[in-house]
Amino acid sequence: MNLMRAKEIRQDPNTKDILYNGEYVYIDDVDDERQKATVHYLKRGDGEKFEVDVTELKEI
Numbered sequence: 001m002n003l004m005r006a007k008e009i010r011q012d013p014n015t016k017d018i019l020y021n022g023e024y025v026y027i028d029d030v031d032d033e034r035q036k037a038t039v040h041y042l043k044r045g046d047g048e049k050f051e052v053d054v055t056e057l058k059e060i
Contacts, residue, residue, distance in 0.1 A: 001057040004036050006030045010060070019058045030054065 001018075002049050007019050010027045018039075025039040028049055037057060040049045 001054050001059055003030070003032065003035050003054050005059065006054040006057060017060045019060055020052055020056060
């Protein structure tokens with residue numbers, strides 16, 4: 001995924017299907033300068049947020 005699409009998804013009120021390493025995630029924030037996204041897994045109960053390169057995210 002590119003940076004602009006990650007930002008669009010983040011601002012969209014409708015949930016999109018986004019994968020990271022084969023698991024669904026929610027984009028919590030996008031850092032323009034570092035091209036990183038803060039995400040958390042949707043199917044895991046812990047809600048722990050972590051950072052990934054936006055290029056590692058896949059919209060399905």
